[in-house]
Amino acid sequence: MSKMAVGDMRPTDHGVVLQWRDITYSVTKKKKDGTLDTRVILNAISGDTSGGSLLALMGPSGSGKTSLLNALAFRVPKGPGAMITGAIYADGKLVETPSQMARMSAYVEQEDALFALSTVRETLMFAAQLRLSKDMPLEEKEQEVNNVIADLGLVAAADTIVGNEQIRGISGGERKRVAIGMDLLHDPRLIFMDEPTSGLDAFQALNVMTALKDLAIEKGRTIIASVHQPRSSIYALIDQLVLLSGGRLVYAGAGQGACSAHFAALGEPVPKDFNPADHFLDIISVDYRTPKLTESTMERIEKLAKGVAREEVPIIKLGLDNAPAGAGDDKGLVMGFTSSGRAEAEQNSKDASRFWIPFKLLLARTWREQTRDTATLTIKYVMQTFFSLLFGVVYLRMARDQTSIQDRTGILFFQAMNQAFGSAIGISKIIPQQLKVVSRERAARMYTPLPYYVSTFLVTLPLELIPGVVYGTVIYYMTGLREGVGHYLIFLAVMTLENFAGIGLGMCLSASFTSVEMAPQLAPAFVILFLMFSGFFLNESNVPVWLIWLREISFIRYAFQALCVNEFKGAEFSCDGSTGSCVDGDEHLERLKFDDITIGGNCGILAGMILGFNLLALGIVYYRQPKYLALEKKTQ
Numbered sequence: 001m002s003k004m005a006v007g008d009m010r011p012t013d014h015g016v017v018l019q020w021r022d023i024t025y026s027v028t029k030k031k032k033d034g035t036l037d038t039r040v041i042l043n044a045i046s047g048d049t050s051g052g053s054l055l056a057l058m059g060p061s062g063s064g065k066t067s068l069l070n071a072l073a074f075r076v077p078k079g080p081g082a083m084i085t086g087a088i089y090a091d092g093k094l095v096e097t098p099s100q101m102a103r104m105s106a107y108v109e110q111e112d113a114l115f116a117l118s119t120v121r122e123t124l125m126f127a128a129q130l131r132l133s134k135d136m137p138l139e140e141k142e143q144e145v146n147n148v149i150a151d152l153g154l155v156a157a158a159d160t161i162v163g164n165e166q167i168r169g170i171s172g173g174e175r176k177r178v179a180i181g182m183d184l185l186h187d188p189r190l191i192f193m194d195e196p197t198s199g200l201d202a203f204q205a206l207n208v209m210t211a212l213k214d215l216a217i218e219k220g221r222t223i224i225a226s227v228h229q230p231r232s233s234i235y236a237l238i239d240q241l242v243l244l245s246g247g248r249l250v251y252a253g254a255g256q257g258a259c260s261a262h263f264a265a266l267g268e269p270v271p272k273d274f275n276p277a278d279h280f281l282d283i284i285s286v287d288y289r290t291p292k293l294t295e296s297t298m299e300r301i302e303k304l305a306k307g308v309a310r311e312e313v314p315i316i317k318l319g320l321d322n323a324p325a326g327a328g329d330d331k332g333l334v335m336g337f338t339s340s341g342r343a344e345a346e347q348n349s350k351d352a353s354r355f356w357i358p359f360k361l362l363l364a365r366t367w368r369e370q371t372r373d374t375a376t377l378t379i380k381y382v383m384q385t386f387f388s389l390l391f392g393v394v395y396l397r398m399a400r401d402q403t404s405i406q407d408r409t410g411i412l413f414f415q416a417m418n419q420a421f422g423s424a425i426g427i428s429k430i431i432p433q434q435l436k437v438v439s440r441e442r443a444a445r446m447y448t449p450l451p452y453y454v455s456t457f458l459v460t461l462p463l464e465l466i467p468g469v470v471y472g473t474v475i476y477y478m479t480g481l482r483e484g485v486g487h488y489l490i491f492l493a494v495m496t497l498e499n500f501a502g503i504g505l506g507m508c509l510s511a512s513f514t515s516v517e518m519a520p521q522l523a524p525a526f527v528i529l530f531l532m533f534s535g536f537f538l539n540e541s542n543v544p545v546w547l548i549w550l551r552e553i554s555f556i557r558y559a560f561q562a563l564c565v566n567e568f569k570g571a572e573f574s575c576d577g578s579t580g581s582c583v584d585g586d587e588h589l590e591r592l593k594f595d596d597i598t599i600g601g602n603c604g605i606l607a608g609m610i611l612g613f614n615l616l617a618l619g620i621v622y623y624r625q626p627k628y629l630a631l632e633k634k635t636q
């Protein structure tokens with residue numbers, strides 16, 4: 001079979017020489033009877049590639065392409081029983097941790113996780129500002145973005161929003177190229193791609209693969225992509241091929257004629273006028289239609305796997321005459337960037353741990369994404385205006401009589417409830433909406449969770465607080481709640497604190513949910529739980545002992561109590577005898593069991609809850625950041 005010549009395995013100033021040996025990935029699970037069941041997903045896979053080439057990982061569905069790609073990129077998610085062994089060398093140096101690999105490479109995921117309401121240029125500019133050196137002037141970063149836009153054929157789409165399933169934006173192929181572009185900005189020498197053509201029509205797929213091939217040839221980069229069923233024009237672009245079947249290697253070497261010759265020698269020549277890629281996939285797939293076919297196809301795969309006869313390529317040695325500048329320096333090699341990119345990468349890794357640069361950029365992006373969603377904002381504000389006016393009209397200028405006591409209590413409860421629902425439920429979908437993009441950016445070490453969390457929280461404040469103050473004011477004066485600027489300001493302050501607490505709860509829920517769909521389903525249930533124990537539906541003293549903790553953490557309760565004390569403490573209400581017994585404000589508070597509540601005390605508790613909810617949410621964001629398996633042991 002054709003094999004990679006040792007001479008090709010030279011470190012250059014362009015692509016990384018990547019060599020992997022005996023990569024074995026297994027997942028062990030406990031069966032019901034207590035015995036252990038180990039599934040080998042990748043079985044001792046070895047291979048080599050270097051700069052200027054496009055290597056395709058191919059195989060039938062479930063053969064292990066994505067697993068191998070992830071293993072090489074150190075992107076196999078940590079999970080119970082999962083273990084990877086083997087060794088991966090970059091330019092002759094053993095790569096030991098996911099962060100070493102992350103710093104030297106780019107990984108373009110199968111799913112294009114991009115923000116829908118940012119334009120192509122804004123999306124790339126965001127990545128440029130986080131991935132290029134902070135010392136690089138803004139104009140140069142803009143120039144880099146322009147270069148990537150031109151290189152990937154995105155000039156016509158540069159100022160169009162990315163879009164998604166609901167919002168029309170750029171095409172699928174363009175979206176894929178933007179996702180690739182984001183990872184190319186820092187000029188990585190090694191690029192991993194998971195099915196770059198998936199979901200694209202034949203023409204778009206060819207465009208994307210041609211762009212990758214150009215990158216390999218013109219910039220000398222090392223590109224490794226898992227590819228599903230390539231058409232012949234795409235197959236023609238592939239320089240090297242790794243074929244897998246059931247987690248076993250059936251071919252590793254040059255593509256095109258060499259691969260065809262290898263299979264012809266094993267008795268499986270490519271039929272005339274046949275797409276070679278289709279033929280290879282056919283002969284390495286198990287046909288389960290009948291037991292006989294299953295047996296014969298498995299025998300054929302066994303024969304092909306045995307015929308791999310991979311001739312060992314030695315791991316390249318450092319310090320060769322042709323090594324790139326800095327090749328003797330461990331750090332340079334592990335960083336794996338071009339000489340110009342290396343300094344940037346070092347700088348970059350420092351930037352990633354800094355707060356302010358990512359914070360400002362994330363703040364601007366989240367603000368842009370939230371405020372450009374005009375349809376959602378319009379519906380939200382129109383509904384809030386409608387309900388505020390309706391409420392104001394129904395309770396228009398209440399008299400200060402006995403019947404108004406119940407109405408006032410109802411209005412205050414409605415306000416406390418509305419505030420909680422609006423903020424907590426609205427906010428709860430923000431993080432799941434952004435989760436995929438943020439996970440990808442976090443995996444690429446672009447920023448830490450802290451600037452992400454703080455910026456997301458801050459963006460929600462004006463969008464929630466300002467309307468809250470406006471609608472609160474409208475209702476306060478239309479309905480004729482307690483007179484006096486002091487009472488009005490306390491009303492607004494309590495409502496604002498409750499809003500903050502609701503946003504904090506929303507952020508906790510948001511950080512816990514994995515899908516946008518979960519948010520509207522589950523968030524109301526949490527708010528209703530707090531609502532039940534707010535003191536309005538259930539008298540304070542009637543809460544079952546085992547549910548007292550729910551009452552104690554109901555932020556709606558603290559807000560409602562404070563609003564009631566503000567409205568009723570020391571207040572007099574006229575009595576004409578028509579309602580039977582007459583009560584004043586203090587007696588009403590006593591009936592509600594709110595007589596020993598202080599506004600300051602409750603506001604203090606709300607402030608504590610705001611802090612608590614937000615710290616909890618931040619903790620969840622930290623806990624849920626992507627974690628990848630390291631190689632367990634090295635065989636060389």
Ligand SMILES: Nc1ncnc2c1ncn2[C@@H]1O[C@H](COP(=O)(O)OP(=O)(O)OP(=O)(O)O)[C@@H](O)[C@H]1O
Pocket residue numbers: 027039041059060061062063064065066067068079082228
């Ligand atoms: N963590 C895991 N636990 C159990 N099985 C796993 C795990 N990861 C992968 N597998 C299994 O290993 C096999 C290979 O998966 P992988 O996703 O690498 O295949 P693939 O060739 O990329 O498939 P496709 O083309 O369908 O995406 C599949 O059968 C998959 O179900």
